[in-house]
Amino acid sequence: MNLVLKTAVTAIALTAAALTSASAETRITYKSAKVGSSYYQMGVELAEAMKAGTNGEVIVTLEESQGSVQNVMDVRARGGDFVFTTPPALVGLAQGGKAMFEGKGSPAFDEIRALFPIPSxxxxxxxxxxxxxxxxxxxxxxxxxxxxxxxxxxxxxxxxxxxxxxxxxxxxxxxxxxxxxxxxxxxxxxxxxxxxxxxxxxxxxxxxxxxxxxxxxxxxxxxxxxxxxxxxxxxxxxxxxxxxxxxxPVVAFTTTKMDDNTAYALTKTFWEEKARLSQSSPWWNGVDPSMLSTIGGKIHPGAVRYYEEAGIDLSDAQK
Missing domain, CATH: 3.40.190.10 (Periplasmic binding protein-like II)
Structure with missing residues (x-):
């Protein structure tokens, strides 16, 4: 094989490797709270935990939020890479078009699905x-x-x-x-x-x-x-x-636009990394599987798969 051909083959191989690496990387936008708040700091910690727990295959980018209501409203214009935090009660109000969501209903609200609880x-x-x-x-x-x-x-x-x-x-x-x-x-x-x-x-x-x-x-x-x-x-x-x-209670949510494998990976990694999260920040000690009972709506099918594998009971209404 001459030098030109070898160089071309090497270039193709490197390009293929780069494409494979890029396709294996999942990017998530996580929207929680204002910069400087404890919940924004939790987002920083979650992003680090996701990266470490997946060997860099899941990259979480934080986005500042003005509050839980805004987080819910944002699902109308977001895709399958969006994760946000809010109290489960607000999701129920959005889906019912009540209180602060009166006159602002959207079919997108019905597609909201829970992943895992965070500190209350x-x-x-x-x-x-x-x-x-x-x-x-x-x-x-x-x-x-x-x-x-x-x-x-x-x-x-x-x-x-x-x-x-x-x-x-x-x-x-x-x-x-x-x-x-x-x-x-x-x-x-x-x-x-x-x-x-x-x-x-x-x-x-x-x-x-x-x-x-x-x-x-x-x-x-x-x-x-x-x-x-x-x-x-x-x-x-x-x-x-x-x-x-x-x-x-406060929960990390996404929508049905997120594929099952990504929801599964996020949920599995969160629970597997929770012990390390708790060592660095004690507020994670307050999170345990019993808090799933505070989720009145549905849990994402990918997350349900993890909970069933882990032997964690869910209600029929959550599945």
Whole structure:
């Protein structure tokens, strides 16, 4: 074989190898939350886990989001490479054309399918020990920071109203980002925040001043109509017992446009990498297969295949 022919054969071989490599690589767009939020950081961690767990065969690119409603609305114009996060309840509202989706319905919403749960939005009522508050009713007469515009602020205000405390507490006019400093300086008695646990701002507060994270009774949890969640003892400094609180489940979703093999690979890799994710970021410890029960709609057939292989029970309605 002469030199020219050898060079041509080599070039063809390299091109074929490159094409094979490119075709084996799956690219996914993952849309979750605003840059700087804990949920955006989870997206970063998931992207790294997917790349590591598939030896680079799945590449996840993060896309900033303005919120869960926008994530759901985006499915109308997205393809099979789109994964987004939102509470399952919002998917139900979208599919029913209710609440914020009234008049904005789309057949695309009916094609939304779940993959796997991620850390839940977890309510924290954080009080200084000096306040003397040890339960929700102990908020009476106290100054509380709720923040503005967040799920935690809205949910916190709802609970104050639900338990007859709205006119019995003083709401601080400040941003949640100032909560830890205000608590430490005695400007407020406590603050309300919602996020994955352990929550970074609660860790910071507990490390800087003695605090009590309030626990709810089972009856109070039931009144909120939210999901009951236990934050294990020892999660925060000075926390000697479990904290019973409420949560809003959050799930990674895609649509039927995603092929079964890709959905299977994403779901399988997530659960196989979860132990390593938990070692680097404790908030992944709060995710387990029991959280699949919070998904009221359908799970993607590719993900169903993984759960059946893993012996994880699903309801008939989810399949």
């Amino acid at each position: 939005l977890t309510m924290h009522f954080v009080m200084s020990q000096d306040s003397g508050a040890t339960d929700l009713m102990g908020l009476e007469g106290k100054t509380i920071l709720l923040g503005k515009g967040s799920f935690g602020a809205t949910e916190g205000a709802k609970y104050l109203d639900l338990f007859g405390l709205t006119d019995k507490v003083t709401i601080a006019d400040a941003e949640l980002s100032n909560a830890v400093a205000a608590l430490k300086n005695g400007q407020i008695d406590g603050f309300v925040t919602a996020g994955s646990w352990p929550a970074p701002n609660v860790i910071e507060a507990a490390a800087s001043t003695p605090v009590t994270v309030l626990s709810m009774t089972d009856e109070q949890v039931a009144e909120t109509k939210r999901t009951r969640l236990t934050i294990p003892a020892g999660t925060y400094a000075g926390q000697d017992s479990d904290i019973i609180t409420t949560s809003l």
